[in-house]
Amino acid sequence: MRNKQTLRRSGAVIMASLIVILGSLGYIMILAVINGTVGFLCAMGVTFFGAVGIAKAIGETVFLSYDGIIALAVGCGVLRGILRYIEQYSNHYIAFRLLAVLRDKIFGALRRLCPAKLESKQKGSIIAMITSDIETLEVFYAHTISPVCIAVLVSLTVFMVIGLVSSWYLSLVALAGFLTIGIISPLIFSGKLKASGVSYRKEFAECNAYFLDSIKGIQEIVLSGGGEKRENEVNARSDRLLYETKLMKRDITKSGAATELLVSVFIIIALAVGIFLVMGDMLSVGKMIMGTVLVFGSFGPVIAVSALPGNLTQTFASGDRVLNLLSEKPAVSPVENGENMTPGDIIVNNLEFSYDDNTKVLKDISMYAKKGEIIGIVGKSGCGKSTFLKLLLRFWQKDKGDILYSGTDIDKINTDSLLEHVTMVSQVTYLFDETIEDNLRIAKPDATMEELENACKMASVHDFILSLPCGYKTKTGTLGDRLSAGERQRIGLARAFLMGSEWILLDEPTSNVDSINEGIILRSISEQKNKRNIILVSHRESTMAIADRIYCVEEGRMYEQNRK
Numbered sequence: 001m002r003n004k005q006t007l008r009r010s011g012a013v014i015m016a017s018l019i020v021i022l023g024s025l026g027y028i029m030i031l032a033v034i035n036g037t038v039g040f041l042c043a044m045g046v047t048f049f050g051a052v053g054i055a056k057a058i059g060e061t062v063f064l065s066y067d068g069i070i071a072l073a074v075g076c077g078v079l080r081g082i083l084r085y086i087e088q089y090s091n092h093y094i095a096f097r098l099l100a101v102l103r104d105k106i107f108g109a110l111r112r113l114c115p116a117k118l119e120s121k122q123k124g125s126i127i128a129m130i131t132s133d134i135e136t137l138e139v140f141y142a143h144t145i146s147p148v149c150i151a152v153l154v155s156l157t158v159f160m161v162i163g164l165v166s167s168w169y170l171s172l173v174a175l176a177g178f179l180t181i182g183i184i185s186p187l188i189f190s191g192k193l194k195a196s197g198v199s200y201r202k203e204f205a206e207c208n209a210y211f212l213d214s215i216k217g218i219q220e221i222v223l224s225g226g227g228e229k230r231e232n233e234v235n236a237r238s239d240r241l242l243y244e245t246k247l248m249k250r251d252i253t254k255s256g257a258a259t260e261l262l263v264s265v266f267i268i269i270a271l272a273v274g275i276f277l278v279m280g281d282m283l284s285v286g287k288m289i290m291g292t293v294l295v296f297g298s299f300g301p302v303i304a305v306s307a308l309p310g311n312l313t314q315t316f317a318s319g320d321r322v323l324n325l326l327s328e329k330p331a332v333s334p335v336e337n338g339e340n341m342t343p344g345d346i347i348v349n350n351l352e353f354s355y356d357d358n359t360k361v362l363k364d365i366s367m368y369a370k371k372g373e374i375i376g377i378v379g380k381s382g383c384g385k386s387t388f389l390k391l392l393l394r395f396w397q398k399d400k401g402d403i404l405y406s407g408t409d410i411d412k413i414n415t416d417s418l419l420e421h422v423t424m425v426s427q428v429t430y431l432f433d434e435t436i437e438d439n440l441r442i443a444k445p446d447a448t449m450e451e452l453e454n455a456c457k458m459a460s461v462h463d464f465i466l467s468l469p470c471g472y473k474t475k476t477g478t479l480g481d482r483l484s485a486g487e488r489q490r491i492g493l494a495r496a497f498l499m500g501s502e503w504i505l506l507d508e509p510t511s512n513v514d515s516i517n518e519g520i521i522l523r524s525i526s527e528q529k530n531k532r533n534i535i536l537v538s539h540r541e542s543t544m545a546i547a548d549r550i551y552c553v554e555e556g557r558m559y560e561q562n563r564k
């Protein structure tokens, strides 16, 4: 594939690049982290000041009155609520803004890369990117970066506070707990979690794809009598998916249980160290209570972090794919400061083109098309006829040779101007899930109803549209598969007629219509002849009858056929 990016970034580079994409949302993320950290410390403050009260009651010197202690405990509780609200608000704000920012960036990249990109084999992965990769990244930003930052900040603060108000020995126990639960245990479990997560997702994706494929091809399945076989396969696949789900859930539960167990172990160790220090007269009972209460309540943020690594590998994969797309160079760069189109002839000299660097689809194409002529192009299936038309629209960058519109090479013509003056009806017409009228208006948003109807009459589709339940206002979605290939094709043609471009490229415009409709369409095309340049690709001899001259494509070369 052209411009295929093979570079794989390291986890750190992906993280750094993803944070750069955050842009000004970074400030809101800092706000969320600060609120989360202070909020969690406030939550700990409620029990801590309770412990301070008990310590005072058993004779510890505390420079606070009971009223002051109660006020601080209540204050911490209230503040916790407010800060939690702000933290959640900022995180969700970031999450939804980010979805918008990421989608905007990806669509921006696709605009640069299209249409070549959407013709590539990676079409499926682009759809995956627009949907699941973006969601994964949203989770990364909103639910990964800030928990990690909060865990680090809370752990450091707790470490210092325990040391200052109680004992540095207890601080060290807490620190060992934070490192074990937040880093060592996830590292040990991540390998297993990753493996079961990967096989679950693989099974899930395959099961989904198989099921969707089966639904799309239901007609073929029924016709070939393969229903039972398909059903058995769907059942077998869903059993396998259930099995993988169980394996994954079991691993997640094991790792969760291990985390909880570790928390209990460190709480017991802290208590034992506290009692030991008191017995050795190295710490007063009051300070021991304050220190151990702080240790007890401090594991929340690292527990949250310990649940992350399972997602992180997926996040990196998603991040890498999105970053690849954002940095991909387009197959064709749009021309912006070139010349505008002027009416005239097309001359193509010694044109060469290959999709990838191995096989040349077009080797040496030379032809000309004068204004007022209808040029026919024929050739075997796969010889490069559609490719040639796409090159005339600069959907792809030609390798060698000239495509001259009124003497100006296509690479020097402004892309917007080119697309305004040259239109193509491709072999397959895509209809949006909107009304027929909206589908037509894509070609000319401000067209009057009369213009729409004229274009449809020329394409021999007006009477058909009138026969639909709501005429021009019928939604194509409500028709489902009711529109036949020929009806779609004629709507595509009507779009082209409506657009009124000087050059019209028609790729098999009559392949799916009967001879009566073909006659009407061909007459319309002939009537346009004096006002436009028409290039017509078709296998049908009856269609070629309206061509003034015919070129044949054979083995990458173009020959003018002698006729009459």
Ligand SMILES: Nc1ncnc2c1ncn2[C@@H]1O[C@H](COP(=O)(O)OP(=O)(O)OP(=O)(O)O)[C@@H](O)[C@H]1O
Binding pocket: 119, 120, 355, 356, 361, 379, 380, 381, 382, 383, 384, 385, 386, 387, 388, 427
């Ligand atoms: N996006 C693409 N990437 C790589 N190869 C492509 C791409 N599109 C077409 N090809 C290949 O280029 C060759 C020419 O394809 P093209 O669609 O131009 O043929 P065609 O003459 O229009 O055929 P048909 O009469 O069946 O429509 C084929 O071998 C096809 O497989």
Ligand SMILES: [Mg+2]
Binding pocket: 385, 386, 387, 427, 507
């Ligand atoms: Mg074709």
